[in-house]
Amino acid sequence: MNLTLKVWRQQNAQAQGGFETYQVKDISSEMSFLEMFDVLNEQLINEGKEPITFDHDCREGICGACSMHINGQPHGPWHQTTTCQLHMRAYKDGDTIVVEPWRAKAFPVIKDLMVDRRAFDRIIQAGGYISVDTGNAQDANNLPVDKHKADESFAAAACIGCGACVAACKNSSAMLFLSAKVSHLALLPQGDVERKTRVVNMVEQMDKEGFGSCTNTQACEAECPKGISVQNIRRLNAEYIRSVFSGGE
Amino acid sequence: MGFTGLFLISFLVVHCYVNALIFFNDGGVKFTEAAHFMGTNPVVRILEIGLTVGIFAHIIQGLLLTFENRAKRPIGYAKTPGNKSSKWYSRSMGLLGTLILLFFVLHWYHFWIPNRASQFMGNGEIDAYAKMKLVFSKPWVVIVYILGCISLSFHLMHGFWSAFQTVGLSTKKYKKIINGMGMAFAVIVPLIFILMPLSFYMGWLA
Numbered sequence: 243m244n245l246t247l248k249v250w251r252q253q254n255a256q257a258q259g260g261f262e263t264y265q266v267k268d269i270s271s272e273m274s275f276l277e278m279f280d281v282l283n284e285q286l287i288n289e290g291k292e293p294i295t296f297d298h299d300c301r302e303g304i305c306g307a308c309s310m311h312i313n314g315q316p317h318g319p320w321h322q323t324t325t326c327q328l329h330m331r332a333y334k335d336g337d338t339i340v341v342e343p344w345r346a347k348a349f350p351v352i353k354d355l356m357v358d359r360r361a362f363d364r365i366i367q368a369g370g371y372i373s374v375d376t377g378n379a380q381d382a383n384n385l386p387v388d389k390h391k392a393d394e395s396f397a398a399a400a401c402i403g404c405g406a407c408v409a410a411c412k413n414s415s416a417m418l419f420l421s422a423k424v425s426h427l428a429l430l431p432q433g434d435v436e437r438k439t440r441v442v443n444m445v446e447q448m449d450k451e452g453f454g455s456c457t458n459t460q461a462c463e464a465e466c467p468k469g470i471s472v473q474n475i476r477r478l479n480a481e482y483i484r485s486v487f488s489g490g491e
Numbered sequence: 492m493g494f495t496g497l498f499l500i501s502f503l504v505v506h507c508y509v510n511a512l513i514f515f516n517d518g519g520v521k522f523t524e525a526a527h528f529m530g531t532n533p534v535v536r537i538l539e540i541g542l543t544v545g546i547f548a549h550i551i552q553g554l555l556l557t558f559e560n561r562a563k564r565p566i567g568y569a570k571t572p573g574n575k576s577s578k579w580y581s582r583s584m585g586l587l588g589t590l591i592l593l594f595f596v597l598h599w600y601h602f603w604i605p606n607r608a609s610q611f612m613g614n615g616e617i618d619a620y621a622k623m624k625l626v627f628s629k630p631w632v633v634i635v636y637i638l639g640c641i642s643l644s645f646h647l648m649h650g651f652w653s654a655f656q657t658v659g660l661s662t663k664k665y666k667k668i669i670n671g672m673g674m675a676f677a678v679i680v681p682l683i684f685i686l687m688p689l690s691f692y693m694g695w696l697a
Contacts (some may be wrong), residue, residue, distance in 0.1 A: 246568075261569065314570035340570045347563045363589060410572070412582050413560035454563035455556060457492075459652040464576035472656070473663050480659025 243269050243335035247282065249294055252351050255358075259351065261340075271331040276308060278330055284324060295354040303327040303467065306402030309409070311342040311356055316406035316465045324404065324467040327379045340374040344405055347412035348404060359405050361451035362419060368447035369440035370423040371431040372432050385431050398422045400468040407462035407470070413454030418462035420448050421478035422470045428481055438485040445482060492556065494548040496650050500676070502542055507531075507680050510687060518697050530616045532604065547586025550592060557585035580645040581653075587646040594639025601626050627691035637687040640681040643652030647677035 244267045251260030266282050273281070276298050283293035300305035308325040311320035320330040333339065339357065349357040364411050399422070407418035427433030433440070456475060463472045497546055509529060512522040529535050580587065602619060610616050651673030655661040661669050690696045 247540040311568060314572045315575065342568055342570070345564050345566055345568055347565055375669055392530070410576055412564075412577075414563040415560075445668065452563060454560040456657075457556070457560070457581070457647070458656050459581040460575040461572070467570075476656050477660050479657055483659055488683075 243271065243337075244303065245269060245278075245333065245336070246338040248338065248340045249355070249401070251294070251354055252343075254353060255350050255418075259354075262334055269330055273330045274301065274310070274326055275310070275328040275330065276326050286303070289399040295352075297356050298326060299344070299451065301326040304402060305444065306404035309344050309359075309404055309406070310403065311344060311409055313340055316344070316409040317404075317467050318418065322469045323437070324402075324466055327467075329484045344409040345454070346405075346408050349408060350416065351403060354389050356403075361453070362403050362416070364451060365420060365444055365447045366423065367418065369433065369436065369443040370427070372436060374432070385432060391429045395426050398470065398474050401426075401466075402468055406451065406465050406467060409463035410461040411454065411456075412459060413457055414455040415456045415462075416448050416451070417456035417475050417478065418466060418472065419469055421472075421474035422442055424438040425477050427471060437481070438488065441478065441481045441485050445478075492552055493654040495552065496543050496654040497658070498541075498545045499549060499655070500647070500651065501628045502545075503680055509681050511683055513620065513623070513687065513696060514690070516696055523618070523620055526619050527616065530610070538556065546660045550588070553585060553588050578649065580650040582647065584649060587642050590642040591639060591646060594635060594642065597632075597635060598639070601632075623687070624691055624696075627688040630692065633688045637685050643684070644677050644681040647680070648674060651676055 244265065247264045247266060248261045250259055250266060251262045264282055264286075266278065268478050269278050271280065272372075276296075278396065279294065279296060286293045297309050299305040301308075303324040303326060306324075308317070309482050310317070310325045312325065312328070312451060315326045317323060319332055320328050320448045343349075343351050343355045344357045344359075346357075346362045349359055358402070402420035403419060405416075405419070408414050412419075424444060427440065428437050460472050463470065509525045510522070512525050515521050523574060584679060602622065605622070606617050606619065610614065627636075652666075652670045655665075655669045655673075
């Protein structure tokens with residue numbers, strides 16, 4: 243199929259960006275969206291132009307590196323699918339596709355479609371871990387964990403930190419990401435010790451990074467490639483309120 | 492927003508109940524009795540101060556939130572998802588709130604301010620039932636009240652559930668029930684309010 247692509251090009255963080263229009267021909271419906279971009283980039287290199295910069299790594303939908311805002315939706319039109327797992331059969335011959343980087347003050351553009359998501363790393367550093375003595379791993383059954391809690395914790399841990407929630411949110415809020423990380427640990431006995439300080443420290447870091455606040459539009463859940471539920475945001479709110487009222491830092 | 496929102500929702504219940512007494516169609520006897528209690532009882536008078544603080548806290552917090560959040564995305568998208576991932580009224584709480592506030596200014600000017608002013612001057616309460624009859628004889632006023640109540644309805648469709656979510660109560664088990672209650676509340680309460688000016692204007696009430 244032949245497609246028209248309108249892609250955001252920006253030389254660096256300071257430069258003023260703009261859309262460039264490209265034509266790609268003979269695209270197979272079995273290609274992934276990123277493979278289609280590889281074809282476009284080869285075409286650009288052959289023409290002596292600079293290829294488009296975009297984030298990608300595993301191309302298996304599990305690393306969270308790819309991050310394209312495609313025709314108004316983070317990771318494109320398919321439900322619970324990352325950009326790398328979006329395939330060209332989602333489009334038909336003659337379509338025009340607009341591709342933009344994640345837009346958020348806390349995610350400045352590095353180049354073209356690549357944005358700086360280190361704000362997420364700093365939120366994790368603020369409390370998204372457990373402090374344990376090193377040594378041999380314990381026997382798995384030493385710590386009994388409720389099955390339902392284990393399942394919910396696991397569902398929250400499915401977050402790949404891609405930032406689609408921030409990209410989708412009208413407030414550029416990172417609450418779904420943060421709530422997944424807080425829930426994942428708060429539900430388990432291993433995370434219980436630092437439960438109160440963790441939530442307060444991570445929320446503080448999130449605010450410092452310049453993310454907006456949550457107004458419960460639920461766009462994040464709708465666009466999350468891993469189907470992280472806004473139920474985690476409810477838990478985050480409850481954890482935060484409990485921590486503040488019980489005199490946690 | 493959640494805590495003040497829940498407080499304001501509880502006020503709406505009382506306001507709606509007292510005013511719905513006009514539908515007894517007894518020339519406002521039951522309503523005037525209840526309005527007199529609300530206007531003179533010391534506990535209610537103290538709660539009114541809380542209500543005034545609550546409503547302004549909700550407005551100021553809402554405006555700050557709207558502008559702060561808008562600044563978190565300096566460069567917008569060329570293409571937006573529209574209603575694919577969220578409801579329009581969920582995204583328009585600031586706008587709906589502003590419309591409600593504009594309606595409130597007129598509403599306070601009609602009833603609350605004249606009533607308190609009259610009490611302050613030592614002339615006692617005004618006859619609110621007669622005042623309603625007078626105010627709701629103008630078609631443009633009735634239309635503004637209906638539009639105000641429709642804005643309130645959409646505001647509540649998002650706000651009711653959202654408030655429970657913000658204070659951490661909308662658990663998996665109760666989310667559906669809370670959402671259902673919110674939708675019912677958002678339709679029924681504004682509808683009862685709409686019926687008031689409409690009933691007076693159409694001459695359904697004596």
